[in-house]
Amino acid sequence: MWTSGAQFAGWMFSLVRTDFEAAKHRGISFVLAPMDQEGVSVKPIPLISGNPLFCETFLDDAIAEKRDLLGTMNEGWTIGKRLLKHERSGQGGLSPTTAKPKPVGITIDHKVDKVLKDYVNDPAISPVLRGEAIDWKIRSAAFRLTQKRAGEQARDDKTPADTTSVFKLYGSTLAQDRQEIIARLMSTQGLGWEGESFSSDEIGAARAWLSSKAVTIYGGTNEVQSNIIAKRVLGLPD
Numbered sequence: 001m002w003t004s005g006a007q008f009a010g011w012m013f014s015l016v017r018t019d020f021e022a023a024k025h026r027g028i029s030f031v032l033a034p035m036d037q038e039g040v041s042v043k044p045i046p047l048i049s050g051n052p053l054f055c056e057t058f059l060d061d062a063i064a065e066k067r068d069l070l071g072t073m074n075e076g077w078t079i080g081k082r083l084l085k086h087e088r089s090g091q092g093g094l095s096p097t098t099a100k101p102k103p104v105g106i107t108i109d110h111k112v113d114k115v116l117k118d119y120v121n122d123p124a125i126s127p128v129l130r131g132e133a134i135d136w137k138i139r140s141a142a143f144r145l146t147q148k149r150a151g152e153q154a155r156d157d158k159t160p161a162d163t164t165s166v167f168k169l170y171g172s173t174l175a176q177d178r179q180e181i182i183a184r185l186m187s188t189q190g191l192g193w194e195g196e197s198f199s200s201d202e203i204g205a206a207r208a209w210l211s212s213k214a215v216t217i218y219g220g221t222n223e224v225q226s227n228i229i230a231k232r233v234l235g236l237p238d
Helices: 076-091 110-119 127-155 161-191 200-214 222-233
Strands: 011-017 028-034 040-044 054-059
Touching (some): 110 127
Antiparallel strands (some): 011 028, 040 054
16 A cells, blocks of 8 residues: 555565564565566555555565565565665655755745735734744744754764654654645635636645645654654653
């Protein structure tokens, strides 16, 4: 389930159990398998946003060749963990390949600024909404500063390791809050799926709001990230 981009992929990787006597994460291998073989079928999953990002992938006697084993047999979970950290690094804005960070300031999101100007142009209208937008911008600026500091540490070969979960957790929540604020600022105009009474930007905002519901799920749910932070960052007991 939830195979990202499977309808476009030529290959997939799998974590498969190759030693049934081993406990927990031991005995798992990391293998690649071609998608164009018999026994592999893909069914896109329609999402509420209308964009099928994920798929069901059915494997019926599909084959992964021994030459396509990555790493050592039964030690695939080590590779899987590192891959998950890399994914969270990218989603949290910590990828070592990321371009030079943008200048950090309070006015950092032109979309939010434009929506504020176009839909809440009277200062007397909904001061609560204005306050929420300003609060989000401050939190976003603080997050970018923290990203910048962590990125500089990563470039100095200080791998962020399990702290990537902190960035994934906070970054995904921040992204979700952004779309929620934009939709609320647009009021009913931010809830249009189609129709002449809605502009393309408004329809796009509604679909982005719906898409954002998945941000705290894919790449590791917020609950999973919280567990990792509790155990491996804060050292709390099980």
